[in-house]
Amino acid sequence: MEIEKLNTDDEDxxxxxxxxxxxxxxAVQQTLMDFFMEVTLLSKFTARFFKQAIxxxxxxxxxxxxxxxxxxxxxxxxxxxxxxxxVVLTIQSRPTLAQFGAESWLPAMVGISxxxxxxxxxxxxxxxxxxxxxxxxxxxxxxVTEQIDAMEVSGINPFxxxxxxxxxxxxxxxxxxxxxxxxxALGGSLMAVNIKSDVSFNLFFGHVFEKLEFMDVIPxxxxxxxxxxxxxxxxxxxxxxxxKGTEGVGESANSSVVFASLLVFIMDMxxxxxxxxxx
Amino acid sequence: xxxxxEKYNESTKGAINQEQSLMVETNHLAKSFGSKVVLKDFTMKxxxxxxLVILGKSGGGKSVxxxxxxxxxxxxxxTVKVLGKDVSTLSDDELNELRQKVxxxxxxxxxxxxxxxxxxxxxxxxxxxxxxxxxxxxxxxEALDNVGxxxxxxxxxxxxxxxxxxxxxxxxxxxxxxxxxxxxEPTTGLDPITSKEISKLILEMQKKYNTTSIIITHDMECxxxxxxxxxxxxxxxxxxEGNYTELAKSEDAFVHSFFE
Ligand SMILES: Nc1ncnc2c1ncn2[C@@H]1O[C@H](COP(=O)(O)OP(=O)(O)OP(=O)(O)O)[C@@H](O)[C@H]1O
Ligand SMILES: [Mg+2]
Numbered sequence: 001m002e003i004e005k006l007n008t009d010d011e012d013x014x015x016x017x018x019x020x021x022x023x024x025x026x027a028v029q030q031t032l033m034d035f036f037m038e039v040t041l042l043s044k045f046t047a048r049f050f051k052q053a054i055x056x057x058x059x060x061x062x063x064x065x066x067x068x069x070x071x072x073x074x075x076x077x078x079x080x081x082x083x084x085x086x087v088v089l090t091i092q093s094r095p096t097l098a099q100f101g102a103e104s105w106l107p108a109m110v111g112i113s114x115x116x117x118x119x120x121x122x123x124x125x126x127x128x129x130x131x132x133x134x135x136x137x138x139x140x141x142x143x144v145t146e147q148i149d150a151m152e153v154s155g156i157n158p159f160x161x162x163x164x165x166x167x168x169x170x171x172x173x174x175x176x177x178x179x180x181x182x183x184x185a186l187g188g189s190l191m192a193v194n195i196k197s198d199v200s201f202n203l204f205f206g207h208v209f210e211k212l213e214f215m216d217v218i219p220x221x222x223x224x225x226x227x228x229x230x231x232x233x234x235x236x237x238x239x240x241x242x243x244k245g246t247e248g249v250g251e252s253a254n255s256s257v258v259f260a261s262l263l264v265f266i267m268d269m270x271x272x273x274x275x276x277x278x279x
Numbered sequence: 280x281x282x283x284x285e286k287y288n289e290s291t292k293g294a295i296n297q298e299q300s301l302m303v304e305t306n307h308l309a310k311s312f313g314s315k316v317v318l319k320d321f322t323m324k325x326x327x328x329x330x331l332v333i334l335g336k337s338g339g340g341k342s343v344x345x346x347x348x349x350x351x352x353x354x355x356x357x358t359v360k361v362l363g364k365d366v367s368t369l370s371d372d373e374l375n376e377l378r379q380k381v382x383x384x385x386x387x388x389x390x391x392x393x394x395x396x397x398x399x400x401x402x403x404x405x406x407x408x409x410x411x412x413x414x415x416x417x418x419x420x421e422a423l424d425n426v427g428x429x430x431x432x433x434x435x436x437x438x439x440x441x442x443x444x445x446x447x448x449x450x451x452x453x454x455x456x457x458x459x460x461x462x463x464e465p466t467t468g469l470d471p472i473t474s475k476e477i478s479k480l481i482l483e484m485q486k487k488y489n490t491t492s493i494i495i496t497h498d499m500e501c502x503x504x505x506x507x508x509x510x511x512x513x514x515x516x517x518x519x520e521g522n523y524t525e526l527a528k529s530e531d532a533f534v535h536s537f538f539e
Binding site: 138 | 346371383387390391455
């Protein structure tokens with residue numbers, strides 16, 4: 001319709017202004033339809049994952065390989081960000097606490113913020129960027145170059161071999177990465193505390209763990225499993241369903257990161273609501 | 280078609296009836312993508328021990344056709360029977376079982392990028408649970424020798440040239456000695472000497488293991504060496520059918536253009 005309008009010599013029709021309420025409503029409708037379509041497909045994909053994950057045979061070797069790639073290879077990045085997180089948070093919080101004469105609270109406050117909230121979320125976001133995009137791009141290129149088809153014709157279930165192993169690996173590795181990152185962040189915090197005052201290792205961690213409660217640790221560990229699951233799921237979903245040739249590879253990587261990061265935030269919000277219900 | 284049945288009934292010296300020796304059968308097969316009709320009414324039969332070459336224009340639906348045979352794509356209309364089984368009605372397990380008996384060489388070779396050549400070749404062997412490691416090594420070595428690439432065993436696909444990848448893909452397809460082999464342009468991108476070797480290898484596979492093959496090719500030399508019968512695909516249907524010498528004499532301009 002637009003093109004036809006543009007082609008006419010009629011003066012007032014020559015300017016393509018979209019003030020037709022009908023077309024804009026259609027556009028909204030289309031976007032909504034696309035969204036629900038995507039959600040339906042993702043739900044089906046998730047259901048398929050659970051079904052395939054339960055039925056033997058299990059691809060143990062590939063799972064371990066993915067754990068190595070996803071977990072071990074992300075360590076340096078997660079370590080560095082964890083360290084910086086601890087240092088920055090400590091330096092930033094000190095003046096405020098000093099105003100109230102509560103500097104001795106510094107270790108406990110920083111420890112709780114890191115373990116409860118900042119550690120899991122930042123680490124998950126970093127992994128959504130590194131791991132999620134990696135999985136999305138890898139699977140999309142396997143699809144484009146017919147590697148997934150090739151597995152299928154050799155009578156091996158590619159969903160099980162590729163998707164299930166990767167999702168399980170992220171679900172297991174992200175929590176471990178978060179714990180490591182938390183520990184490094186606390187180490188960074190200890191160093192930052194020691195810039196201005198002299199606090200021993202024992203004293204620092206004594207403070208942190210004295211204030212840390214069961215209800216701080218358990219929910220934040222549980223939610224990291226969900227973060228890991230979401231990152232793996234979205235990466236695999238976007239990559240496995242990529243259908244647009246080489247251009248689709250970049251697109252899958254990109255949308256994996258965006259979608260996974262968004263999911264991490266949404267899940268975090270839900271987790272906070274649930275924990276506050278119980279405490 | 281008659282002579283071929285006779286020939287292979289003779290060569291296997293058994294009382295194989297026609298029903299048994301029918302390996303692939305399609306009836307009024309149709310496939311479209313959106314509004315683009317790729318296959319319209321494709322009916323063919325393939326008998327045991329036969330090498331069938333399919334010729335056709337680029338984009339004519341040859342690759343789509345062999346993908347339909349192993350249900351990598353779903354059929355719109357018509358039926359496909361492979362080894363006596365209607366592929367569109369098979370359960371996942373039955374389909375996997377059938378696929379293990381059918382080798383598929385992809386046009387793009389489709390090597391697994393993350394694996395070495397050795398792992399690529401070992402991958403199809405996973406379905407054979409009780410294979411010992413030495414036996415695996417032996418099979419891998421043999422398959423690589425067949426395509427003349429024994430020293431590429433520890434390389435990654437990214438380190439190989441296009442032609443080498445093609446040959447590794449071929450080795451991977453042949454390693455399980457499938458009953459039916461579907462070759463999608465096995466010699467494209469290879470020099471004339473290697474092309475000829477590959478064509479001979481296809482022929483050797485047929486002789487040695489009595490395999491049945493469909494060979495898609497644009498390489499007339501390959502068609503000449505390997506074919507028992509040729510189908511020319513024209514506008515989504517069988518345009519012409521016969522052996523190499525018969526078709527080479529064809530008056531039809533479209534068919535003739537392949538043999539010029
Ligand atoms: N998955 C797909 N989705 C949409 N269209 C497709 C798909 N696969 C193939 N096609 C279309 O089907 C037609 C036939 O493709 P096919 O790959 O079978 O050609 P071909 O005969 O193998 O050609 P070539 O000799 O170049 O390999 C093409 O027009 C292609 O665009
Ligand atoms: Mg093709």
